[in-house]
Amino acid sequence: MxxxxxxxxxxxxxxxxxxxxxxxxxxxxxxxxxxxxxxxDGKIESYQFEGKGEVITYTVIHTAAKGYDNQVPYNLAIIKxxxxxxxxxxxxxEPGELEIGxxxxxxxxxxxEESEKGMIYYGTKFVPE
Amino acid sequence: MRDVAIxxxxxxxFGELWDRSLRDLFVEAGVSAIVDAGIQGEEIDGLYMGNxxxxxxxxxxxxxxxxxxxxxxxxxxxxxxxxxxxxxxxxGLALRQGILAVASGYADIIVAAGGEKMTDVDLDTAxxxxxxxxxxxxxxxxxxTFPGLYAMIARLHMHKYGTTSEQLAAVSVKNHHNGxxxxxxxxxxxxxxxxxxxxxxxxxxxHMFDCSPISDGAAAVVLAPADxxxxxxxxxxxxxxxxxxSSPISLHDRADITTLxxxxxxxxxxYKMAGLTPDDIDIVxxxxxxxxxxxxxxxxxGFFKKGDGxxxxxxxxxxxGSSIPVNTSGGLKACGHPVGATGIKQAVVITExxxxxxxxxxxxxxxxxMTHNVGGSGGTAVxxxxxxxx
Numbered sequence: 001m002x003x004x005x006x007x008x009x010x011x012x013x014x015x016x017x018x019x020x021x022x023x024x025x026x027x028x029x030x031x032x033x034x035x036x037x038x039x040x041d042g043k044i045e046s047y048q049f050e051g052k053g054e055v056i057t058y059t060v061i062h063t064a065a066k067g068y069d070n071q072v073p074y075n076l077a078i079i080k081x082x083x084x085x086x087x088x089x090x091x092x093x094e095p096g097e098l099e100i101g102x103x104x105x106x107x108x109x110x111x112x113e114e115s116e117k118g119m120i121y122y123g124t125k126f127v128p129e
Numbered sequence: 130m131r132d133v134a135i136x137x138x139x140x141x142x143f144g145e146l147w148d149r150s151l152r153d154l155f156v157e158a159g160v161s162a163i164v165d166a167g168i169q170g171e172e173i174d175g176l177y178m179g180n181x182x183x184x185x186x187x188x189x190x191x192x193x194x195x196x197x198x199x200x201x202x203x204x205x206x207x208x209x210x211x212x213x214x215x216x217x218x219x220x221g222l223a224l225r226q227g228i229l230a231v232a233s234g235y236a237d238i239i240v241a242a243g244g245e246k247m248t249d250v251d252l253d254t255a256x257x258x259x260x261x262x263x264x265x266x267x268x269x270x271x272x273x274t275f276p277g278l279y280a281m282i283a284r285l286h287m288h289k290y291g292t293t294s295e296q297l298a299a300v301s302v303k304n305h306h307n308g309x310x311x312x313x314x315x316x317x318x319x320x321x322x323x324x325x326x327x328x329x330x331x332x333x334x335x336h337m338f339d340c341s342p343i344s345d346g347a348a349a350v351v352l353a354p355a356d357x358x359x360x361x362x363x364x365x366x367x368x369x370x371x372x373x374x375s376s377p378i379s380l381h382d383r384a385d386i387t388t389l390x391x392x393x394x395x396x397x398x399x400y401k402m403a404g405l406t407p408d409d410i411d412i413v414x415x416x417x418x419x420x421x422x423x424x425x426x427x428x429x430x431g432f433f434k435k436g437d438g439x440x441x442x443x444x445x446x447x448x449x450g451s452s453i454p455v456n457t458s459g460g461l462k463a464c465g466h467p468v469g470a471t472g473i474k475q476a477v478v479i480t481e482x483x484x485x486x487x488x489x490x491x492x493x494x495x496x497x498x499m500t501h502n503v504g505g506s507g508g509t510a511v512x513x514x515x516x517x518x519x
Contacts, residue, residue: 030267059280060333065257068272076277078381086381088268
Protein backbone atom coordinates (compact mmCIF):
# COMPACT_ATOMS: atom_id res chain seq x y z
CA MET A 1 0.00 0.00 0.00
CA UNK A 2 1.14 3.51 -0.65
CA UNK A 3 0.79 6.33 1.82
CA UNK A 4 -0.82 8.94 -0.45
CA UNK A 5 -3.72 6.73 -1.44
CA UNK A 6 -5.01 6.89 2.11
CA UNK A 7 -3.70 10.32 3.13
CA UNK A 8 -5.35 12.22 0.33
CA UNK A 9 -8.82 11.32 1.58
CA UNK A 10 -8.07 12.19 5.21
CA UNK A 11 -10.72 14.94 5.50
CA UNK A 12 -13.35 12.54 4.15
CA UNK A 13 -12.16 9.48 6.04
CA UNK A 14 -11.67 11.26 9.38
CA UNK A 15 -14.77 13.44 9.25
CA UNK A 16 -17.25 11.57 7.03
CA UNK A 17 -17.31 14.37 4.48
CA UNK A 18 -19.12 13.19 1.37
CA UNK A 19 -20.89 14.99 -1.41
CA UNK A 20 -24.38 16.17 -2.25
CA UNK A 21 -25.90 16.75 -5.68
CA UNK A 22 -28.04 19.87 -5.48
CA UNK A 23 -29.68 19.04 -8.83
CA UNK A 24 -31.34 15.78 -7.73
CA UNK A 25 -30.84 16.02 -3.98
CA UNK A 26 -28.93 12.71 -3.58
CA UNK A 27 -26.19 12.38 -0.96
CA UNK A 28 -22.99 10.40 -1.63
CA UNK A 29 -20.61 8.70 0.71
CA UNK A 30 -17.92 7.74 -0.24
CA UNK A 31 -17.73 11.12 -2.02
CA UNK A 32 -18.48 11.20 -5.76
CA UNK A 33 -17.61 14.04 -8.09
CA UNK A 34 -19.98 12.70 -10.79
CA UNK A 35 -23.62 12.22 -9.85
CA UNK A 36 -24.71 8.85 -11.32
CA UNK A 37 -28.26 10.16 -11.79
CA UNK A 38 -27.60 13.63 -13.24
CA UNK A 39 -24.10 13.02 -14.62
CA UNK A 40 -22.90 16.26 -16.28
CA ASP A 41 -26.03 18.16 -15.18
CA GLY A 42 -25.30 17.44 -11.54
CA LYS A 43 -24.05 20.15 -9.19
CA ILE A 44 -21.82 18.58 -6.57
CA GLU A 45 -20.97 20.17 -3.23
CA SER A 46 -19.26 18.86 -0.10
CA TYR A 47 -21.49 17.56 2.64
CA GLN A 48 -20.68 16.75 6.26
CA PHE A 49 -22.53 13.60 7.31
CA GLU A 50 -23.67 13.19 10.89
CA GLY A 51 -22.57 9.57 10.62
CA LYS A 52 -25.50 7.96 12.39
CA GLY A 53 -27.22 5.10 10.67
CA GLU A 54 -28.48 1.55 10.68
CA VAL A 55 -26.75 -1.79 10.07
CA ILE A 56 -28.05 -3.31 6.80
CA THR A 57 -25.93 -6.47 7.03
CA TYR A 58 -22.77 -7.56 8.83
CA THR A 59 -20.19 -10.29 9.29
CA VAL A 60 -17.52 -11.24 11.80
CA ILE A 61 -14.16 -11.55 10.05
CA HIS A 62 -11.98 -14.40 11.32
CA THR A 63 -9.45 -14.52 8.45
CA ALA A 64 -8.18 -11.04 7.66
CA ALA A 65 -5.98 -9.47 5.04
CA LYS A 66 -2.46 -8.25 5.70
CA GLY A 67 -2.37 -5.43 8.26
CA TYR A 68 -5.66 -6.44 9.86
CA ASP A 69 -4.80 -9.93 11.09
CA ASN A 70 -3.96 -8.73 14.62
CA GLN A 71 -7.55 -7.45 15.01
CA VAL A 72 -9.49 -10.67 14.38
CA PRO A 73 -12.23 -11.40 15.08
CA TYR A 74 -13.81 -8.06 14.13
CA ASN A 75 -17.25 -6.95 13.02
CA LEU A 76 -17.65 -5.55 9.52
CA ALA A 77 -20.95 -4.03 8.45
CA ILE A 78 -22.72 -2.15 5.72
CA ILE A 79 -24.29 0.87 7.36
CA LYS A 80 -27.02 2.97 5.81
CA UNK A 81 -26.54 6.56 6.91
CA UNK A 82 -29.59 8.64 7.88
CA UNK A 83 -29.07 10.85 4.81
CA UNK A 84 -29.36 7.83 2.46
CA UNK A 85 -26.02 6.45 1.27
CA UNK A 86 -24.46 3.24 2.60
CA UNK A 87 -20.84 2.60 3.53
CA UNK A 88 -18.66 -0.26 4.73
CA UNK A 89 -17.19 0.01 8.22
CA UNK A 90 -16.29 -1.82 11.38
CA UNK A 91 -18.63 -1.88 14.36
CA UNK A 92 -17.00 -2.11 17.79
CA UNK A 93 -19.17 -4.09 20.18
CA GLU A 94 -19.58 -7.41 21.92
CA PRO A 95 -20.69 -10.44 19.90
CA GLY A 96 -24.45 -10.66 20.06
CA GLU A 97 -24.81 -6.89 20.37
CA LEU A 98 -24.80 -6.52 16.59
CA GLU A 99 -27.86 -7.36 14.50
CA ILE A 100 -29.41 -6.28 11.24
CA GLY A 101 -31.18 -3.05 12.19
CA UNK A 102 -28.77 -2.06 14.99
CA UNK A 103 -28.47 1.75 15.19
CA UNK A 104 -24.87 3.00 15.21
CA UNK A 105 -22.88 6.22 15.58
CA UNK A 106 -19.35 7.02 14.33
CA UNK A 107 -16.12 7.05 16.36
CA UNK A 108 -12.56 7.92 15.34
CA UNK A 109 -10.28 4.88 15.50
CA UNK A 110 -7.21 3.15 14.11
CA UNK A 111 -8.21 1.14 11.04
CA UNK A 112 -5.09 -0.87 10.23
CA GLU A 113 -1.36 -0.74 9.73
CA GLU A 114 1.19 -1.65 7.11
CA SER A 115 3.40 -3.59 9.54
CA GLU A 116 4.93 -3.15 13.00
CA LYS A 117 7.15 -0.36 11.68
CA GLY A 118 4.82 0.84 8.92
CA MET A 119 2.10 3.43 8.52
CA ILE A 120 -0.97 3.31 10.76
CA TYR A 121 -4.27 4.21 9.11
CA TYR A 122 -6.95 6.04 11.05
CA GLY A 123 -10.56 6.63 10.15
CA THR A 124 -14.14 6.09 11.16
CA LYS A 125 -15.51 3.05 12.91
CA PHE A 126 -18.91 2.71 14.51
CA VAL A 127 -20.40 1.77 17.89
CA PRO A 128 -24.01 0.93 18.77
CA GLU A 129 -25.98 4.05 19.76
CA MET B 130 -20.83 -9.39 -37.53
CA ARG B 131 -20.01 -13.06 -38.04
CA ASP B 132 -21.04 -16.04 -35.96
CA VAL B 133 -18.18 -17.52 -33.93
CA ALA B 134 -17.39 -21.08 -32.84
CA ILE B 135 -15.06 -22.81 -30.41
CA UNK B 136 -12.97 -25.34 -32.33
CA UNK B 137 -10.55 -26.50 -29.63
CA UNK B 138 -10.07 -26.50 -25.87
CA UNK B 139 -7.28 -27.11 -23.39
CA UNK B 140 -6.95 -27.02 -19.63
CA UNK B 141 -4.24 -27.78 -17.09
CA UNK B 142 -4.91 -29.54 -13.84
CA PHE B 143 -6.10 -27.08 -11.19
CA GLY B 144 -4.57 -27.06 -7.72
CA GLU B 145 -1.34 -26.33 -5.89
CA LEU B 146 1.07 -26.78 -8.78
CA TRP B 147 4.33 -25.80 -7.09
CA ASP B 148 6.50 -27.36 -9.79
CA ARG B 149 5.10 -25.13 -12.52
CA SER B 150 5.21 -21.39 -13.23
CA LEU B 151 2.58 -19.03 -14.65
CA ARG B 152 4.11 -19.32 -18.13
CA ASP B 153 4.25 -23.12 -17.92
CA LEU B 154 0.54 -23.24 -17.16
CA PHE B 155 -0.51 -20.84 -19.94
CA VAL B 156 1.65 -22.63 -22.50
CA GLU B 157 0.36 -26.08 -21.50
CA ALA B 158 -3.28 -25.00 -21.78
CA GLY B 159 -2.70 -23.07 -25.02
CA VAL B 160 -0.83 -25.87 -26.73
CA SER B 161 -3.51 -28.40 -25.71
CA ALA B 162 -6.17 -26.17 -27.26
CA ILE B 163 -4.19 -25.63 -30.45
CA VAL B 164 -3.53 -29.37 -30.83
CA ASP B 165 -7.22 -30.07 -30.14
CA ALA B 166 -8.21 -27.61 -32.88
CA GLY B 167 -5.60 -28.97 -35.27
CA ILE B 168 -4.26 -25.54 -36.19
CA GLN B 169 -0.74 -24.26 -36.84
CA GLY B 170 0.89 -21.28 -35.13
CA GLU B 171 0.95 -19.44 -38.48
CA GLU B 172 -2.85 -19.42 -38.50
CA ILE B 173 -3.22 -17.61 -35.16
CA ASP B 174 -4.23 -13.95 -35.53
CA GLY B 175 -4.16 -13.01 -31.87
CA LEU B 176 -4.11 -14.04 -28.23
CA TYR B 177 -6.31 -12.72 -25.43
CA MET B 178 -5.30 -13.63 -21.92
CA GLY B 179 -7.28 -13.30 -18.72
CA ASN B 180 -5.00 -12.71 -15.75
CA UNK B 181 -6.09 -10.84 -12.65
CA UNK B 182 -2.92 -10.15 -10.79
CA UNK B 183 0.36 -11.47 -12.12
CA UNK B 184 1.86 -8.42 -10.46
CA UNK B 185 0.70 -9.37 -6.97
CA UNK B 186 0.89 -13.17 -7.21
CA UNK B 187 4.19 -13.69 -9.08
CA UNK B 188 5.42 -10.09 -9.53
CA UNK B 189 5.02 -10.40 -13.28
CA UNK B 190 3.18 -7.89 -15.46
CA UNK B 191 3.28 -7.74 -19.27
CA UNK B 192 1.84 -11.22 -19.28
CA UNK B 193 0.72 -10.96 -22.93
CA UNK B 194 4.24 -10.61 -24.22
CA UNK B 195 5.58 -13.29 -21.89
CA UNK B 196 3.05 -15.90 -22.96
CA UNK B 197 3.26 -15.08 -26.68
CA UNK B 198 7.02 -15.46 -26.34
CA UNK B 199 7.01 -18.78 -24.48
CA UNK B 200 4.28 -20.13 -26.77
CA UNK B 201 6.73 -19.64 -29.64
CA UNK B 202 4.51 -17.02 -31.25
CA UNK B 203 6.55 -13.86 -30.62
CA UNK B 204 10.05 -14.10 -32.07
CA UNK B 205 9.15 -14.89 -35.68
CA UNK B 206 5.36 -14.71 -35.99
CA UNK B 207 4.91 -11.59 -33.81
CA UNK B 208 1.34 -12.61 -32.92
CA UNK B 209 -0.49 -9.79 -31.07
CA UNK B 210 -1.13 -10.68 -27.42
CA UNK B 211 -3.46 -8.75 -25.12
CA UNK B 212 -3.93 -9.22 -21.41
CA UNK B 213 -7.45 -8.61 -20.13
CA UNK B 214 -8.27 -7.83 -16.50
CA UNK B 215 -11.56 -7.67 -14.63
CA UNK B 216 -10.57 -9.37 -11.35
CA UNK B 217 -12.13 -12.86 -11.19
CA UNK B 218 -13.99 -12.18 -14.47
CA UNK B 219 -10.71 -11.71 -16.38
CA UNK B 220 -11.07 -15.07 -18.15
CA GLY B 221 -14.66 -14.52 -19.23
CA LEU B 222 -13.73 -11.09 -20.48
CA ALA B 223 -10.74 -12.44 -22.44
CA LEU B 224 -13.08 -14.91 -24.11
CA ARG B 225 -15.49 -12.11 -24.94
CA GLN B 226 -12.70 -9.97 -26.43
CA GLY B 227 -11.63 -12.91 -28.58
CA ILE B 228 -15.17 -13.52 -29.76
CA LEU B 229 -15.60 -9.83 -30.64
CA ALA B 230 -12.33 -9.89 -32.61
CA VAL B 231 -13.47 -12.87 -34.71
CA ALA B 232 -17.05 -11.62 -35.04
CA SER B 233 -15.83 -8.26 -36.33
CA GLY B 234 -13.78 -9.82 -39.09
CA TYR B 235 -10.54 -8.29 -37.88
CA ALA B 236 -9.29 -11.75 -36.91
CA ASP B 237 -10.06 -15.30 -37.99
CA ILE B 238 -8.31 -17.58 -35.52
CA ILE B 239 -7.95 -16.38 -31.92
CA VAL B 240 -6.71 -18.18 -28.83
CA ALA B 241 -8.51 -16.96 -25.71
CA ALA B 242 -6.83 -18.14 -22.55
CA GLY B 243 -6.83 -17.48 -18.82
CA GLY B 244 -4.39 -18.33 -16.08
CA GLU B 245 -3.37 -17.53 -12.56
CA LYS B 246 -0.55 -18.68 -10.31
CA MET B 247 -1.75 -17.96 -6.78
CA THR B 248 0.11 -20.34 -4.47
CA ASP B 249 3.53 -18.68 -4.70
CA VAL B 250 2.48 -16.20 -1.98
CA ASP B 251 1.30 -16.73 1.59
CA LEU B 252 -2.39 -16.68 2.50
CA ASP B 253 -2.65 -13.12 3.77
CA THR B 254 -0.85 -11.76 0.69
CA ALA B 255 -3.25 -13.73 -1.52
CA UNK B 256 -6.21 -12.47 0.53
CA UNK B 257 -4.95 -8.91 0.09
CA UNK B 258 -4.38 -9.36 -3.65
CA UNK B 259 -7.94 -10.65 -4.05
CA UNK B 260 -9.24 -7.77 -1.90
CA UNK B 261 -7.96 -5.49 -4.68
CA UNK B 262 -11.05 -6.55 -6.64
CA UNK B 263 -13.09 -4.48 -4.19
CA UNK B 264 -12.82 -0.72 -3.62
CA UNK B 265 -9.45 -0.43 -1.86
CA UNK B 266 -10.06 3.09 -0.56
CA UNK B 267 -13.52 2.51 0.91
CA UNK B 268 -13.91 -1.24 1.46
CA UNK B 269 -10.39 -2.70 1.76
CA UNK B 270 -9.09 -0.09 4.19
CA UNK B 271 -12.05 -0.76 6.48
CA UNK B 272 -10.90 -4.37 6.80
CA UNK B 273 -13.14 -5.91 4.15
CA THR B 274 -12.00 -9.21 2.65
CA PHE B 275 -13.70 -11.10 -0.18
CA PRO B 276 -15.15 -13.75 2.08
CA GLY B 277 -16.29 -10.85 4.29
CA LEU B 278 -18.20 -9.16 1.46
CA TYR B 279 -19.92 -12.37 0.37
CA ALA B 280 -20.61 -13.17 4.03
CA MET B 281 -22.57 -9.92 4.23
CA ILE B 282 -24.56 -10.99 1.16
CA ALA B 283 -25.20 -14.36 2.82
CA ARG B 284 -26.27 -12.79 6.12
CA LEU B 285 -28.86 -10.60 4.40
CA HIS B 286 -30.04 -13.46 2.15
CA MET B 287 -30.64 -15.53 5.29
CA HIS B 288 -32.43 -12.63 6.98
CA LYS B 289 -34.69 -11.83 4.01
CA TYR B 290 -35.40 -15.30 2.64
CA GLY B 291 -34.74 -17.73 5.47
CA THR B 292 -31.75 -19.29 3.73
CA THR B 293 -29.85 -21.56 6.14
CA SER B 294 -26.22 -22.54 6.71
CA GLU B 295 -27.23 -26.10 5.74
CA GLN B 296 -28.54 -24.82 2.38
CA LEU B 297 -25.26 -22.98 1.77
CA ALA B 298 -23.39 -26.16 2.68
CA ALA B 299 -25.51 -28.17 0.22
CA VAL B 300 -23.96 -26.16 -2.62
CA SER B 301 -20.48 -27.15 -1.48
CA VAL B 302 -21.47 -30.81 -1.01
CA LYS B 303 -22.95 -30.95 -4.54
CA ASN B 304 -19.92 -29.25 -6.09
CA HIS B 305 -17.50 -31.58 -4.29
CA HIS B 306 -19.54 -34.53 -5.56
CA ASN B 307 -19.28 -33.20 -9.13
CA GLY B 308 -15.56 -32.61 -8.60
CA UNK B 309 -15.01 -36.31 -7.94
CA UNK B 310 -15.88 -36.90 -11.62
CA UNK B 311 -13.54 -34.22 -12.96
CA UNK B 312 -9.95 -35.35 -13.58
CA UNK B 313 -8.55 -31.79 -13.45
CA UNK B 314 -10.35 -30.78 -10.23
CA UNK B 315 -8.34 -29.52 -7.26
CA UNK B 316 -10.59 -31.43 -4.84
CA UNK B 317 -11.94 -34.83 -5.82
CA UNK B 318 -13.35 -35.92 -2.50
CA UNK B 319 -16.92 -36.22 -1.26
CA UNK B 320 -17.85 -34.09 1.73
CA UNK B 321 -20.95 -33.87 3.93
CA UNK B 322 -23.00 -31.00 5.31
CA UNK B 323 -21.16 -31.57 8.60
CA UNK B 324 -17.78 -31.18 6.89
CA UNK B 325 -18.81 -27.66 5.91
CA UNK B 326 -20.46 -26.68 9.19
CA UNK B 327 -17.54 -27.97 11.28
CA UNK B 328 -14.86 -26.25 9.20
CA UNK B 329 -13.22 -23.06 10.46
CA UNK B 330 -15.23 -19.87 10.33
CA UNK B 331 -13.72 -17.47 7.76
CA UNK B 332 -16.29 -14.67 7.85
CA UNK B 333 -19.57 -15.43 9.59
CA UNK B 334 -21.73 -17.14 8.37
CA UNK B 335 -19.24 -18.51 5.80
CA HIS B 336 -17.04 -21.45 6.79
CA MET B 337 -13.86 -22.48 5.00
CA PHE B 338 -15.84 -25.05 3.00
CA ASP B 339 -18.17 -22.29 1.79
CA CYS B 340 -15.17 -20.70 0.06
CA SER B 341 -13.41 -21.55 -3.19
CA PRO B 342 -9.71 -22.32 -2.76
CA ILE B 343 -6.50 -20.55 -3.75
CA SER B 344 -5.41 -22.32 -6.95
CA ASP B 345 -2.99 -22.48 -9.83
CA GLY B 346 -4.14 -23.33 -13.33
CA ALA B 347 -4.80 -22.21 -16.87
CA ALA B 348 -7.32 -22.88 -19.63
CA ALA B 349 -7.60 -21.97 -23.31
CA VAL B 350 -10.04 -22.15 -26.21
CA VAL B 351 -9.50 -21.63 -29.95
CA LEU B 352 -12.07 -19.45 -31.73
CA ALA B 353 -12.88 -19.42 -35.44
CA PRO B 354 -15.59 -18.01 -37.72
CA ALA B 355 -18.59 -20.38 -37.56
CA ASP B 356 -18.66 -20.66 -41.35
CA UNK B 357 -15.30 -22.45 -41.44
CA UNK B 358 -15.44 -24.22 -38.06
CA UNK B 359 -16.27 -27.62 -39.58
CA UNK B 360 -13.01 -27.42 -41.54
CA UNK B 361 -11.20 -27.87 -38.21
CA UNK B 362 -13.50 -30.10 -36.20
CA UNK B 363 -16.59 -32.28 -36.55
CA UNK B 364 -17.92 -30.93 -33.28
CA UNK B 365 -17.66 -27.14 -33.16
CA UNK B 366 -19.57 -25.39 -30.39
CA UNK B 367 -21.29 -22.20 -31.46
CA UNK B 368 -21.36 -18.93 -29.52
CA UNK B 369 -24.98 -17.78 -29.28
CA UNK B 370 -24.41 -14.87 -26.92
CA UNK B 371 -21.55 -12.93 -25.35
CA UNK B 372 -22.60 -10.23 -22.91
CA UNK B 373 -21.18 -8.21 -20.09
CA UNK B 374 -22.54 -5.75 -17.53
CA SER B 375 -21.08 -3.38 -14.95
CA SER B 376 -22.42 -2.49 -11.53
CA PRO B 377 -21.05 -0.34 -8.68
CA ILE B 378 -17.76 -1.87 -7.51
CA SER B 379 -18.69 -1.58 -3.83
CA LEU B 380 -21.23 -3.91 -2.31
CA HIS B 381 -22.54 -1.02 -0.19
CA ASP B 382 -23.58 0.90 -3.34
CA ARG B 383 -25.85 -1.84 -4.73
CA ALA B 384 -29.60 -1.28 -4.78
CA ASP B 385 -30.14 -4.79 -3.33
CA ILE B 386 -27.23 -6.44 -1.51
CA THR B 387 -28.62 -9.94 -2.20
CA THR B 388 -28.84 -9.40 -5.99
CA LEU B 389 -25.82 -9.09 -8.27
CA UNK B 390 -27.56 -6.81 -10.72
CA UNK B 391 -24.63 -7.10 -13.16
CA UNK B 392 -25.48 -10.83 -13.34
CA UNK B 393 -29.17 -10.08 -13.86
CA UNK B 394 -28.47 -7.62 -16.69
CA UNK B 395 -25.73 -9.68 -18.38
CA UNK B 396 -28.10 -12.67 -18.23
CA UNK B 397 -31.04 -10.76 -19.68
CA UNK B 398 -28.85 -9.38 -22.46
CA UNK B 399 -27.62 -12.91 -23.23
CA TYR B 400 -31.11 -14.41 -23.38
CA LYS B 401 -32.14 -11.58 -25.71
CA MET B 402 -29.06 -11.95 -27.93
CA ALA B 403 -29.57 -15.72 -28.23
CA GLY B 404 -33.37 -15.53 -28.48
CA LEU B 405 -33.65 -17.97 -25.57
CA THR B 406 -35.09 -18.14 -22.05
CA PRO B 407 -33.75 -19.75 -18.87
CA ASP B 408 -35.92 -22.82 -19.65
CA ASP B 409 -33.89 -23.42 -22.82
CA ILE B 410 -30.56 -23.77 -20.97
CA ASP B 411 -29.59 -27.42 -20.42
CA ILE B 412 -26.51 -26.84 -18.28
CA VAL B 413 -24.75 -23.91 -16.62
CA UNK B 414 -21.38 -23.17 -15.03
CA UNK B 415 -21.87 -20.31 -12.55
CA UNK B 416 -19.38 -18.29 -10.53
CA UNK B 417 -19.52 -20.02 -7.11
CA UNK B 418 -16.55 -18.26 -5.51
CA UNK B 419 -18.60 -18.78 -2.33
CA UNK B 420 -21.62 -21.00 -1.76
CA UNK B 421 -23.86 -17.93 -1.43
CA UNK B 422 -22.57 -16.75 -4.83
CA UNK B 423 -24.00 -19.88 -6.51
CA UNK B 424 -27.34 -19.36 -4.78
CA UNK B 425 -27.45 -15.72 -5.94
CA UNK B 426 -26.33 -16.71 -9.45
CA UNK B 427 -29.04 -19.30 -10.06
CA UNK B 428 -31.60 -16.72 -8.91
CA UNK B 429 -30.10 -13.77 -10.79
CA UNK B 430 -29.86 -15.76 -14.06
CA GLY B 431 -33.56 -16.64 -13.83
CA PHE B 432 -33.38 -20.36 -13.03
CA PHE B 433 -35.05 -19.90 -9.64
CA LYS B 434 -36.98 -16.99 -8.19
CA LYS B 435 -35.23 -14.62 -5.77
CA GLY B 436 -34.89 -16.23 -2.38
CA ASP B 437 -35.53 -19.78 -3.61
CA GLY B 438 -31.93 -20.66 -4.50
CA UNK B 439 -31.03 -22.08 -1.09
CA UNK B 440 -34.04 -24.36 -0.97
CA UNK B 441 -33.47 -25.46 -4.59
CA UNK B 442 -29.84 -26.32 -3.82
CA UNK B 443 -30.80 -28.31 -0.74
CA UNK B 444 -33.52 -30.18 -2.66
CA UNK B 445 -31.11 -31.33 -5.38
CA UNK B 446 -32.63 -29.16 -8.11
CA UNK B 447 -29.16 -28.14 -9.34
CA UNK B 448 -27.59 -31.61 -9.34
CA UNK B 449 -26.67 -33.64 -12.39
CA GLY B 450 -29.94 -35.31 -13.42
CA SER B 451 -32.07 -32.29 -12.49
CA SER B 452 -33.56 -29.95 -15.10
CA ILE B 453 -30.70 -27.45 -14.68
CA PRO B 454 -27.40 -29.08 -13.62
CA VAL B 455 -25.18 -26.35 -12.13
CA ASN B 456 -21.38 -26.58 -12.07
CA THR B 457 -20.88 -30.15 -13.32
CA SER B 458 -17.12 -29.45 -13.19
CA GLY B 459 -17.29 -29.02 -9.42
CA GLY B 460 -17.40 -25.25 -9.91
CA LEU B 461 -14.92 -22.88 -8.39
CA LYS B 462 -15.34 -24.64 -5.04
CA ALA B 463 -14.11 -28.11 -6.00
CA CYS B 464 -12.49 -27.69 -9.42
CA GLY B 465 -10.50 -24.74 -8.06
CA HIS B 466 -10.40 -21.02 -8.77
CA PRO B 467 -7.21 -19.73 -10.39
CA VAL B 468 -9.00 -16.43 -10.85
CA GLY B 469 -7.89 -15.47 -14.38
CA ALA B 470 -8.47 -19.02 -15.65
CA THR B 471 -11.98 -19.56 -14.33
CA GLY B 472 -13.99 -17.84 -17.08
CA ILE B 473 -12.17 -19.82 -19.77
CA LYS B 474 -12.38 -23.10 -17.83
CA GLN B 475 -16.15 -22.65 -17.67
CA ALA B 476 -16.24 -22.42 -21.49
CA VAL B 477 -14.02 -25.51 -21.76
CA VAL B 478 -16.41 -27.46 -19.51
CA ILE B 479 -19.51 -26.40 -21.45
CA THR B 480 -17.78 -27.20 -24.76
CA GLU B 481 -16.99 -30.72 -23.53
CA UNK B 482 -20.57 -31.18 -22.35
CA UNK B 483 -22.02 -30.03 -25.69
CA UNK B 484 -19.58 -32.25 -27.59
CA UNK B 485 -20.65 -35.17 -25.40
CA UNK B 486 -17.11 -35.76 -24.13
CA UNK B 487 -17.56 -34.75 -20.49
CA UNK B 488 -17.00 -38.28 -19.17
CA UNK B 489 -18.66 -39.28 -15.92
CA UNK B 490 -20.27 -35.87 -15.45
CA UNK B 491 -21.85 -35.88 -18.94
CA UNK B 492 -25.38 -34.46 -18.99
CA UNK B 493 -27.38 -36.54 -21.46
CA UNK B 494 -28.47 -34.62 -24.51
CA UNK B 495 -26.95 -31.29 -23.45
CA UNK B 496 -27.51 -28.97 -26.41
CA UNK B 497 -27.35 -25.46 -24.95
CA UNK B 498 -25.02 -24.34 -22.16
CA MET B 499 -24.31 -21.11 -20.31
CA THR B 500 -21.30 -19.70 -18.47
CA HIS B 501 -21.44 -16.96 -15.83
CA ASN B 502 -18.25 -15.28 -14.59
CA VAL B 503 -18.20 -12.53 -11.94
CA GLY B 504 -15.56 -9.95 -11.08
CA GLY B 505 -15.26 -8.92 -7.44
CA SER B 506 -18.48 -8.85 -5.45
CA GLY B 507 -20.43 -8.20 -8.67
CA GLY B 508 -18.88 -5.09 -10.25
CA THR B 509 -18.53 -7.05 -13.50
CA ALA B 510 -20.49 -10.00 -14.85
CA VAL B 511 -19.84 -11.83 -18.10
CA UNK B 512 -22.31 -14.32 -19.55
CA UNK B 513 -21.95 -16.60 -22.57
CA UNK B 514 -24.44 -18.97 -24.18
CA UNK B 515 -23.14 -21.82 -26.34
CA UNK B 516 -24.97 -24.27 -28.61
CA UNK B 517 -24.17 -27.63 -30.16
CA UNK B 518 -26.28 -26.67 -33.17
CA UNK B 519 -25.63 -23.56 -35.17
